[in-house]
Every structure is written in structure tokens, then in C-alpha cells.
Amino acid sequence: MRIVLHIGPEAQSSERIQRIFNDKREQLAGKGVLYARSPGAKNHTRLFMAVSDPDAVDTLRFNRGFTLPEKQAALRDEVAAALRAEAERVAPDLLILSCHQLGSALTSESERARLRDLLLPISDDITVLAQVDDPARMLTRAYAAQVIEGRAVPLSQELGLVDAESWWEAALATRPAPAPEQGVFADVQGAPYWLDLKRFVAEWDGTFGSGATRLWGLDPDALWSERATEALRAAFGIEATFGRAEAMAPPAAPPEVWLTRARMFNDVVLRLLQKPETVLGRPLWRRLVMEMKRDGPPVNTGALFSVSSRFQDDMKVLQEQHPGLGFAPLIPPVQSEPWTEADPEMGFRATQYLMAARWRIDQAAKEERESKAAELAQLEVGLPSAAPVTGPVPEDGLTTAAKAVMPPLAKQKFAQLKNSPFAPHNKLGRVNEEELAAAFPEMPERHLPEGQTGRVIVGCMKNEAPYILEWVAYHRAIGVDTFLIYTNGCEDGTSEILDRLDALGIVHHRNNDDWKGKSPQQHALNLALKEPVIRQAEWIIHIDVDEFINVRCGNGTLDDFLARVPEATNVAMTWRLFGHSGVTRLSDEFVIEQFDQCAPRYCPKPHTVWGYKTMFRNIGAYQKISCHRPNKLVEGAETRVRWVNGSGQDMTGEALTNGWRSSKKSIGYDLLQLNHYALRSAESFLIKRQRGRALHVDRSIGLNYWIRMDWSGARDITIKRNVPRLRAEYDRLLADPDLKRLHEQGLAWHRAKAAELHGMPEFEDLYQQALRLELTETERVAYALALDMES
Numbered sequence: 001m002r003i004v005l006h007i008g009p010e011a012q013s014s015e016r017i018q019r020i021f022n023d024k025r026e027q028l029a030g031k032g033v034l035y036a037r038s039p040g041a042k043n044h045t046r047l048f049m050a051v052s053d054p055d056a057v058d059t060l061r062f063n064r065g066f067t068l069p070e071k072q073a074a075l076r077d078e079v080a081a082a083l084r085a086e087a088e089r090v091a092p093d094l095l096i097l098s099c100h101q102l103g104s105a106l107t108s109e110s111e112r113a114r115l116r117d118l119l120l121p122i123s124d125d126i127t128v129l130a131q132v133d134d135p136a137r138m139l140t141r142a143y144a145a146q147v148i149e150g151r152a153v154p155l156s157q158e159l160g161l162v163d164a165e166s167w168w169e170a171a172l173a174t175r176p177a178p179a180p181e182q183g184v185f186a187d188v189q190g191a192p193y194w195l196d197l198k199r200f201v202a203e204w205d206g207t208f209g210s211g212a213t214r215l216w217g218l219d220p221d222a223l224w225s226e227r228a229t230e231a232l233r234a235a236f237g238i239e240a241t242f243g244r245a246e247a248m249a250p251p252a253a254p255p256e257v258w259l260t261r262a263r264m265f266n267d268v269v270l271r272l273l274q275k276p277e278t279v280l281g282r283p284l285w286r287r288l289v290m291e292m293k294r295d296g297p298p299v300n301t302g303a304l305f306s307v308s309s310r311f312q313d314d315m316k317v318l319q320e321q322h323p324g325l326g327f328a329p330l331i332p333p334v335q336s337e338p339w340t341e342a343d344p345e346m347g348f349r350a351t352q353y354l355m356a357a358r359w360r361i362d363q364a365a366k367e368e369r370e371s372k373a374a375e376l377a378q379l380e381v382g383l384p385s386a387a388p389v390t391g392p393v394p395e396d397g398l399t400t401a402a403k404a405v406m407p408p409l410a411k412q413k414f415a416q417l418k419n420s421p422f423a424p425h426n427k428l429g430r431v432n433e434e435e436l437a438a439a440f441p442e443m444p445e446r447h448l449p450e451g452q453t454g455r456v457i458v459g460c461m462k463n464e465a466p467y468i469l470e471w472v473a474y475h476r477a478i479g480v481d482t483f484l485i486y487t488n489g490c491e492d493g494t495s496e497i498l499d500r501l502d503a504l505g506i507v508h509h510r511n512n513d514d515w516k517g518k519s520p521q522q523h524a525l526n527l528a529l530k531e532p533v534i535r536q537a538e539w540i541i542h543i544d545v546d547e548f549i550n551v552r553c554g555n556g557t558l559d560d561f562l563a564r565v566p567e568a569t570n571v572a573m574t575w576r577l578f579g580h581s582g583v584t585r586l587s588d589e590f591v592i593e594q595f596d597q598c599a600p601r602y603c604p605k606p607h608t609v610w611g612y613k614t615m616f617r618n619i620g621a622y623q624k625i626s627c628h629r630p631n632k633l634v635e636g637a638e639t640r641v642r643w644v645n646g647s648g649q650d651m652t653g654e655a656l657t658n659g660w661r662s663s664k665k666s667i668g669y670d671l672l673q674l675n676h677y678a679l680r681s682a683e684s685f686l687i688k689r690q691r692g693r694a695l696h697v698d699r700s701i702g703l704n705y706w707i708r709m710d711w712s713g714a715r716d717i718t719i720k721r722n723v724p725r726l727r728a729e730y731d732r733l734l735a736d737p738d739l740k741r742l743h744e745q746g747l748a749w750h751r752a753k754a755a756e757l758h759g760m761p762e763f764e765d766l767y768q769q770a771l772r773l774e775l776t777e778t779e780r781v782a783y784a785l786a787l788d789m790e791s
């Protein structure tokens with residue numbers, strides 16, 4: 001039996017070869033050729049991990065849990081036994097093994113000797129085959145692969161080795177000692193020592209015998225033509241044909257601007273990982289690098305001509321010694337100006353990207369500390385515990401788009417959710433939206449008794465100018481009497497609009513720039529309790545400007561709803577989360593008209609979907625107003641309080657003293673729901689992302705927020721019945737020339753801000769990522785749970 005050991009050293013070329021052999025495995029077997037399965041299906045990485053030096057931990061061993069010497073030794077015994085058994089069972093004439101890491105990451109004689117000793121019990125007729133190209137072209141591809149894996153050093157590292165007496169030794173000297181927990185791996189950060197092909201052949205021949213190593217040249221940019229197939233057979237010594245290989249174009253070379261950005265980002269990540277408390281898993285790190293990809297030309301290999309020139313004499317000698325190199329003319333690239341790193345463009349700053357990603361990094365670290373994925377699944381989903389994600393994850397039922405973007409834990413959660421009682425659906429309640437499409441008439445004007453302020457909304461705003469008039473007009477049109485609004489840090493004219501509304505007697509505006517404590521919102525709510533407009537209110541409602549009370553009974557007014565629940569003192573108005581509905585650009589159209597795609601009515605996970613805000617009678621039963629509800633129940637007030645849900649059903653026992661979300665027992669939307677337009681358009685989301693939050697100012701609003709809020713699996717048009725009454729009240733407000741001017745100025749500010757953010761790479765990247773993300777309802781739930789998001 002002969003063994004051909006294909007050792008790369010290039011990943012891209014090796015992957016194409018491995019795909020051919022994997023696809024043709026059965027045809028090859030019929031002709032006495034075994035492409036082994038036991039060391040790995042395509043790339044025989046288990047063979048590499050088994051023979052590397054115990055202390056030479058690389059990304060593969062780290063990612064797959066073989067960092068400890070004893071675990072690696074057990075793997076080596078397993079691989080050796082399985083490979084021998086496979087060879088004995090098949091008894092082929094030729095055994096092919098292929099792993100590019102053997103050529104690009106085995107640096108020592110001890111590693112190569114360990115590999116040889118593992119193979120000798122099978123056969124001592126071993127040929128070592130390496131597929132190579134011009135050194136400058138190989139360097140550009142190797143550099144790109146390293147950067148995607150976390151390299152932080154630019155190509156100036158290699159250019160500085162051109163005049164070294166020994167490229168091999170000088171390149172090995174650039175490899176740092178592995179520090180896996182800090183993200184440092186020698187094979188990622190060090191220069192490709194194996195570009196010194198003359199020394200490369202000598203080292204492998206020194207282990208496997210003189211003449212055992214053969215170099216083979218096959219242009220990696222060529223399709224698999226008939227001539228290429230002939231070269232493939234000749235290189236591996238396959239005498240009989242196995243059919244023409246499938247034509248495959250190589251992947252496009254990565255844009256150099258992306259590599260610059262990624263390298264700079266890797267540099268700040270590695271510095272962050274020096275802090276012992278920081279944890280960043282390799283999969284998340286790689287995703288962050290992939291997410292900053294931009295278009296542009298690849299690295300110009302001509303700018304690395306000095307590397308080709310360094311090895312020019314060696315290449316001539318090698319071409320004479322290795323006939324297989326004749327299958328590709330190893331011509332150096334055309335010389336151009338020496339390499340300098342590409343500009344990252346658009347004012348890119350790696351630290352900004354890192355700050356934007358800190359939430360995801362911190363969440364990943366939290367998961368790592370909180371133990372196994374199975375424990376997290378049990379905590380979040382309430383389902384039977386699942387095994388940790390260590391191997392292939394079932395993808396049955398996932399859409400193609402979801403398979404491409406969802407991490408393994410999210411896919412595992414999807415498998416748990418899809419046939420469970422927690423799977424989302426739209427079969428809750430008795431309302432058919434299409435039957436409720438008839439428009440509501442205007443409601444009669446309300447007249448309040450002297451000294452009373454009636455139904456009062458108290459809320460907080462920051463940079464909400466385009467949305468204020470619609471929100472105020474809508475709630476006035478359904479029976480809200482007045483508003484107490486606090487603002488802080490506004491730049492877009494929000495304060496001026498509210499000042500004008502205050503002058504017109506429609507709202508009470510208060511400046512909250514001097515807020516103290518953990519959040520401006522809670523500071524404002526504490527102050528609100530001292531305001532006469534609150535003290536004299538009949539009902540107090542705390543909602544935000546992106547939340548609309550949608551009364552789904554009677555004439556759609558608060559009068560109609562309250563008549564159905566005459567004994568209620570507290571109403572839990574459960575959110576119905578509305579996504580961006582395919583609207584990308586910020587416009588002056590009504591929010592309630594633009595967005596009608598939403599979360600299903602039954603969606604118990606994640607916890608934010610069934611969050612609620614509270615409308616409560618001002619009877620002094622609670623001492624404090626919090627974000628979602630009144631808190632601090634007054635002693636002895638228990639018998640005076642009755643909570644109901646949006647279907648008018650009693651939920652006092654569940655909500656009397658705490659809680660801010662509905663459960664499967666208390667959920668109800670039949671009479672009232674709170675339409676929550678957390679995103680609005682995709683451009684509005686960008687501005688919200690930059691602005692931050694009113695309540696949690698220390699939390700970012702990134703892609704995880706979009707995943708949690710961009711629902712589109714269901715449709716609810718019930719609120720649109722209010723458009724005529726909204727339009728009438730809105731027009732009355734706009735009849736005031738000052739309000740009209742201020743509204744238009746605020747809209748112009750937001751449009752200019754959107755244009756500005758499109759020009760900032762971190763926000764434009766976020767915008768594009770968000771628009772590409774297409775998930776079903778169950779996929780969205782699974783992804784949100786995997787991110788372990790909080791409100």
C-alpha cells in the first residue's frame with residue numbers, strides 16, 4: 001500500500017482538492033484508492049491535532065477541546081487505531097491523507113516524526129506532496145486567512161524578513177508563544193515560514209527520507225479543466241481516471257480595505273484580552289471580523305515582489321528537481337510600488353467597533369462563566385436540558401438564511417423550541433384583524449370636572465421630534481386628556497416642540513437635563529409624583545413615544561375599554577412588538593400606517609415580547625412609578641387593587657406586588673394591547689442606536705436589539721382604524737404655524753443625522769447587517785435566547 005500525504009500548505013488550494021476527493025470518494029474506492037474518513041470527512045484535521053507538540057496549542061486544538069496533553073494523547077491513540085482499522089478493512093492500493101495544517105503549522109522535527117511514526121504501521125511507502133505557487137501570491141492568501149483568524153501584525157512583518165539570512169528561522173522567530181486564553185496563537189500571528197520552499201523540502205525529507213517530498217504546481221486560479229484533472233491524477237499517482245472533476249472557481253480574494261480594518265480590530269481585541277476578566281470566544285471574534293467586511297480591490301501581489309525576488313534562485317532549482325511544478329508557470333507577479341497598508345476608509349477606528357461589540361462580548365463571557373450551554377437553555381427556555389454544543393447542531397426546519405447567520409447555540413435552541421409549548425404562533429385570542437378594518441369616527445370632546453386632569457400620560461423623550469405630534473394627536477383622539485413629558489439631552493428640536501405644545505395647553509413639558517441616579521427616566525418619574533397634573537389625575541399612564549395604546553373593542557376609545565372593566569384599578573397593557581416592515585428610509589408618514597408586521601400573539605419567549613406597561617387609577621395604592629408599573633404597594637391597600645390584562649381578565653394575584661411581563665396564564669390582547677414600534681424604519685433604528693436609551697443609558701442598542709425587536713411573522717392592522725380621527729387631530733395641531741415649522745425642522749434634523757450615520761462605517765455596517773437578517777418567528781426567538789438579551 002502506498003500513502004500520499006498531502007500537506008497543503010495553502011488552505012484555499014487544499015480545500016478544493018479535498019472537495020474533489022470527498023465528492024469522488026466512492027469512484028476512487030472502486031479503483032483501489034482510499035480517501036480516508038476516520039481523520040476527518042474532508043480536511044484530515046484530527047491527524048494534525050494528534051501529532052502537533054503538546055505545548056503547541058493552535059486554534060484547532062483550542063476550539064475543539066484538545067489543549068490538555070492527556071486529551072491530545074487520547075486523540076492520537078484514537079486516530080492511529082481508527083486509521084489502521086480503516087486501511088485494513090478497505091485494503092486499498094493507495095491511501096490519500098490531506099490536511100493543509102500539516103504543512104503550514106507543523107514546525108518541529110518532533111511533530112513530523114510523530115506523524116511518521118503514526119503512519120509507519122500502515123505503510124512505509126510514504127510520499128509527501130505539497131501544492132505550491134509563487135511565494136508572493138501564497139503570502140497574500142496566507143495573510144488574509146490569518147487576519148480573518150485574528151492576526152494583528154501587518155505585512156510589514158514579512159517584508160522585514162526579505163534580507164534575513166534564513167527566512168525559515170527568521171519567520172519562526174516571529175511566532176509568539178501560544179496563550180490561548182488571551183487569543184494568541186503562533187500559527188495566526190507568525191510569518192509563514194514555509195514560503196522558504198527549499199528548506200521546506202529539506203525538513204520534510206529529513207523526516208520521511210530523501211526524495212520523499214514532491215512539490216506540485218497547479219494554478220489555484222484555474223478551473224478544474226481536463227488538464228487540471230490530469231495534473232491531479234499525476235500528482236497523487238492515480239493511474240485510472242475517476243471522471244472529470246467539477247469545475248470550481250476559487251473564492252474571490254478578500255478586499256484589502258477589509259483586511260486593514262480586521263487587522264486593526266484584532267490588535268485592539270488582543271490588547272483587551274490581556275485583562276484576565278475578559279473572555280472572547282473564537283466564533284464570536286470571527287463573526288465580528290466578518291461583519292466589518294467592505295468591498296474593494298484585493299492586496300496587490302506586485303507590491304510584494306521583493307518576497308518573490310527573495311526566493312527566485314531557489315524556485316529555479318526546485319523547478320528542475322520537481323517535474324510536478326511544470327503544471328503551473330510559477331511566474332512572479334509584475335513588480336509595483338512596495339506594499340503599504342491600505343487606508344481603512346471612512347474614518348474607521350477599531351476602538352469604536354470594539355465598543356459597539358462590547359455588549360456581545362460581555363454577554364458571551366457571561367455565558368462562559370455561567371457554565372454549560374445546557375444549563376443556560378434550561379434557565380432561559382424552561383425546556384429539558386440539552387447537551388452542550390460540541391458537535392454538529394441539528395438544522396432541520398431552519399431557513400437557508402438562518403443557517404448562515406445563527407450561531408450553534410441559537411440553532412440548538414431552535415431545535416428545542418420548534419415542537420415545544422414555547423414555540424410562537426398567532427392562534428391566541430379571538431380577534432380577526434381583517435374584520436376590524438372599518439375606520440373609527442372621531443370621539444366626542446371630553447369635559448373634566450374642575451380641578452381634575454383626567455387621564456394623564458407621563459413619559460420621557462430624547463431626540464424624538466418627527467414622532468411627537470402623531471403620538472400626542474393619536475392619544476388625544478382616543479381619550480387621553482393631557483401629558484407630562486420630561487426631556488434630556490435633546491438636539492433635534494424635541495424640547496422646542498414640547499415647549500410650544502405646553503404653551504398651547506396640550507402638554508406639560510419639564511427639562512430633565514440635571515437628572516441624577518441610574519437613569520434619567522426613573523429620576524423623572526420620581527419627580528412626576530410631586531406634579532399637580534399627576535396628583536389630580538384620575539388615571540396615570542406611563543408609556544414612551546414609540547408605544548401606542550390600541551383599544552380593540554367598541555369604538556376604539558379608552559371610554560369603551562374602561563366600560564368593559566369597571567372594577568379595574570390597574571391595566572397591564574401587553575406589548576405587541578412591531579418590526580420595520582421592510583421600511584428602510586425615514587419618512588413623514590404616520591408610524592401606525594407604515595408598520596403593521598409584528599410578533600405573533602403567542603410568544604412567551606424571549607421575556608421582552610410579553611412585557612407590559614401599566615395604566616392605573618390614581619387611588620394612592622402605590623408609592624412609586626417605575627418603568628413598567630407602579631411599585632411599593634401601600635400597607636393595607638391590597639383589597640383596593642384589581643389588576644386586569646388586555647382581555648379584561650383578572651391577574652391581581654400575579655401582578656399585585658411585582659412583575660412586568662405577562663405569562664402564559666395572564667396574557668390577553670382581546671380588548672387592548674400596546675403597539676410597540678421600537679424600531680420604526682431601519683434609518684430610525686440607526687439614530688436610536690446612536691442616541692442610546694432613556695432608561696438604561698449604559699446599554700448599547702446593537703444588532704442584538706434588532707434581532708429582539710424586528711418581528712415580521714404576523715400582521716396586525718387594527719390600529720389603522722384610528723387613522724381618520726388621528727388625521728383630524730394631527731391637522732389641528734399642524735394648523736399652528738410654529739408647530740408646523742418646528743416639526744419640519746425636527747424631521748430635517750433626523751434626515752441629516754441618518755445621512756451622517758450612513759457615512760460612518762460602524763453604523764452603515766450595522767444598517768446593512770440588520771437589513772440582511774431574515775428570520776422566522778421561531779428562529780428569532782431562538783437567536784434572541786442564545787444572545788441572552790435583557791430588556
